[in-house]
Amino acid sequence: METSSRFNARLARRFYNRDPQQVARDLLGKVLVRREGTELLAGRIIEVEAYLGQDDPAAHSYRGKTPRNAVMFGPPGFVYVYFIYGNHYCFNVSCLPEGEAGAVLFRALEPLQGIEKMAAARGLSAAGDPRLLTSGPGRMAQALGITRERDNGKDLTSAASDLWIARDGFRRPQVLITPRIGITQAAERPLRFVIAGNRFVSGRRALNQEPS
DNA sequence: GGAGCGATGTCCT
DNA sequence: GGACATCGCTCCG
Numbered sequence: 001m002e003t004s005s006r007f008n009a010r011l012a013r014r015f016y017n018r019d020p021q022q023v024a025r026d027l028l029g030k031v032l033v034r035r036e037g038t039e040l041l042a043g044r045i046i047e048v049e050a051y052l053g054q055d056d057p058a059a060h061s062y063r064g065k066t067p068r069n070a071v072m073f074g075p076p077g078f079v080y081v082y083f084i085y086g087n088h089y090c091f092n093v094s095c096l097p098e099g100e101a102g103a104v105l106f107r108a109l110e111p112l113q114g115i116e117k118m119a120a121a122r123g124l125s126a127a128g129d130p131r132l133l134t135s136g137p138g139r140m141a142q143a144l145g146i147t148r149e150r151d152n153g154k155d156l157t158s159a160a161s162d163l164w165i166a167r168d169g170f171r172r173p174q175v176l177i178t179p180r181i182g183i184t185q186a187a188e189r190p191l192r193f194v195i196a197g198n199r200f201v202s203g204r205r206a207l208n209q210e211p212s
Numbered sequence: 213g214g215a216g217c218g219a220t221g222t223c224c225t
Numbered sequence: 226g227g228a229c230a231t232c233g234c235t236c237c238g
Contacts, residue, residue: 049230058230060223068223086220088231105230138231182230 007033007042007113007166013157016076020050020095020102024193027093029170032109034144035162041117041144043109043134044170046200049180050191051092053101057185061101071153072101079154079163081146088138091146093156093165107181107192109134110200111143118143136202173198 051059119126
């Protein structure tokens with residue numbers, strides 16, 4: 001039986017049925033939630049990137065639909081997970097109506113709940129720097145136990161899903177927009193969205209524009 | 213603190 | 226055969 005929690009208000013399909021840039025912007029401050037048995041793992045969304053489908057050379061969907069990227073062409077609100085560099089999983093959500101490709105990549109969370117389990121999944125101590133748990137797309141996926149085998153194609157809006165995104169009344173954040181990280185195609189386009197000044201933002205200080 | 217680089221699966225040319 | 230939406234380790238200053 002589901003226990004009540006502060007993370008019950010799932011975002012609905014229509015939230016995702018928009019341009020990925022709009023979805024990315026509005027995801028900041030929401031909460032990504034994973035149910036692991038009786039426990040919830042939850043983190044505030046701090047950093048995301050928009051991928052624009054067939055207009056965007058950096059997007060996996062740029063060259064058309066394949067078995068790997070099919071979720072990006074499907075209906076909005078579904079989980080697209082891919083494996084990269086032989087080591088890491090990356091978590092995305094599909095945007096736009098079925099037939100139109102688009103997605104948002106999640107790059108960093110601020111851990112809110114289930115920190116012990118996240119640390120264990122990362123092979124780290126829960127007493128260490130919490131930024132090592134979920135700052136960076138590969139780290140975040142590992143902390144939440146996200147894999148392609150387990151999660152690709154899941155519906156984030158389904159009440160039956162063990163993965164969803166909630167609104168919890170967090171104040172609409174100040175947003176910083178920058179170029180995306182780690183890409184070579186269309187590398188200059190401003191499609192990365194971060195909560196301004198947040199310490200859980202991934203990557204280098206120069207790219208985050210954070211003070212020392 | 214920061215640059216350099218290896219690991220290693222999957223897809224595309 | 227090369228690129229890749231990454232990470233963590235080594236080495237250098």
